[in-house]
Amino acid sequence: MAVKADQKLRRTLIRANREVRSGRPPFPTDVNVAVHKFPTWIGSPRRPVEMTQFWFRTRGCTFDRAGQCSMCNYGIGDEIDIDEVGTSVERILSRVRKGSFIYLSPSGSLLDDREVPAALRERLLACVAKREPTRFVFETRPETCTPERLDRVKEMLPDTTTLVCQLGLESWDPDVRSLCHLKPATQEPYVTVLGRLRERHYESIANLTLGGLGLSTREAYEDTLTSVRGAREAGFTTKIVFPLSAKSGTLLGWAHDRGLWNPVPLWVLVLLLAAAAQDRPGPDGAGDLGVSWFNPQIDDVVKSRPDGCDVCRPHLVDVLNRFRQSPEQRVLDDGLDWRGCGCLAQAIELLATDHHRRYPDRLAEIAERWEYERRDAGDREPLPLL
Numbered sequence: 001m002a003v004k005a006d007q008k009l010r011r012t013l014i015r016a017n018r019e020v021r022s023g024r025p026p027f028p029t030d031v032n033v034a035v036h037k038f039p040t041w042i043g044s045p046r047r048p049v050e051m052t053q054f055w056f057r058t059r060g061c062t063f064d065r066a067g068q069c070s071m072c073n074y075g076i077g078d079e080i081d082i083d084e085v086g087t088s089v090e091r092i093l094s095r096v097r098k099g100s101f102i103y104l105s106p107s108g109s110l111l112d113d114r115e116v117p118a119a120l121r122e123r124l125l126a127c128v129a130k131r132e133p134t135r136f137v138f139e140t141r142p143e144t145c146t147p148e149r150l151d152r153v154k155e156m157l158p159d160t161t162t163l164v165c166q167l168g169l170e171s172w173d174p175d176v177r178s179l180c181h182l183k184p185a186t187q188e189p190y191v192t193v194l195g196r197l198r199e200r201h202y203e204s205i206a207n208l209t210l211g212g213l214g215l216s217t218r219e220a221y222e223d224t225l226t227s228v229r230g231a232r233e234a235g236f237t238t239k240i241v242f243p244l245s246a247k248s249g250t251l252l253g254w255a256h257d258r259g260l261w262n263p264v265p266l267w268v269l270v271l272l273l274a275a276a277a278q279d280r281p282g283p284d285g286a287g288d289l290g291v292s293w294f295n296p297q298i299d300d301v302v303k304s305r306p307d308g309c310d311v312c313r314p315h316l317v318d319v320l321n322r323f324r325q326s327p328e329q330r331v332l333d334d335g336l337d338w339r340g341c342g343c344l345a346q347a348i349e350l351l352a353t354d355h356h357r358r359y360p361d362r363l364a365e366i367a368e369r370w371e372y373e374r375r376d377a378g379d380r381e382p383l384p385l386l
């Protein structure tokens with residue numbers, strides 16, 4: 001597809017995304033902070049640790065406001081009172097055991113001054129530093145990873161803390177990233193930021209999605225496999241695969257409601273991980289892959305998820321949970337030794353099928369449908385009284 005047509009398509013999808021997200025309910029202003037503890041595994045060989053994740057209220061992700069992520073349903077909110085939110089987070093953070101594993105998360109990017117004003121970030125980092133965490137993880141967009149901000153985080157945290165920066169790469173293919181996920185960043189900022197992280201001895205995590213808007217199951221599988229390999233080659237320490245669900249308030253959810261997008265079967269995730277893990281097992285058998293979001297509950301937000309049938313679903317969730325604990329090829333091989341139903345065979349067949357249609361055509365169909373519905377809604381709007 002010509003570049004000009006790509007740009008027009010992207011602009012239409014962004015307009016659609018902005019309109020769809022505008023219907024999300026805002027964060028309640030009486031909740032400033034939420035804490036969750038998760039069992040997770042770190043290091044090589046992997047060992048179990050508990051991660052304490054802090055979420056704090058902000059006005060929401062700047063990039064989400066701009067309609068730049070087709071799959072994200074993160075919240076939106078009013079402008080915050082820095083003192084009020086800072087005091088709430090400090091109160092809870094100061095109770096965390098010293099030497100914990102801390103994850104500090106706003107509703108988007110920790111290093112984005114528009115979302116997390118520098119004064120608030122400094123205050124919270126000072127509080128995190130007092131807990132002397134063994135690991136400190138935060139997520140941010142590459143656009144926000146300036147040398148100054150990365151230096152400042154490093155300066156503020158103790159030397160004994162391992163710093164981990166998580167970046168939403170989504171796809172290694174800049175066209176898929178830009179058209180399916182609506183993220184405008186090209187390859188260059190990711191590579192530049194990786195270099196900056198390496199120089200400062202940060203670990204890095206690449207978030208990669210499986211099943212972006214417009215991708216067929218086969219395209220999704222190939223895109224994620226290429227992305228794991230690309231991110232690995234580029235030097236990301238860990239690659240985490242996020243299979244996408246249809247969530248309300250997202251363009252993905254909107255397309256799903258109209259039969260224009262579906263999550264990939266859960267077996268495809270297992271097949272993908274098996275292919276990607278096989279490439280490079282570590283010396284101890286543990287690889288560099290992680291997996292998340294594979295078992296969301298169906299509710300008002302999650303309308304449809306990557307799934308199996310009632311017979312294989314418990315098996316799949318068990319395999320994926322075990323893989324999270326030990327990201328080893330043998331766990332997936334055991335999981336793929338399955339005769340309980342026909343879903344695995346169907347998934348393999350789906351991956352072998354070429355539908356002869358490519359994702360730009362499906363995206364164009366989604367964009368046309370949105371424009372058609374807008375026109376239709378416009379036609380039905382009552383004429384203004386003169």
Ligand code: SF4
Nearest residue numbers: 061063064069072108
């Ligand atoms: S995925 Fe990240 S950058 Fe994109 S809208 Fe969500 S929080 Fe923002």
Ligand SMILES: [Zn+2]
Nearest residue numbers: 309312341343
């Ligand atoms: Zn099944």
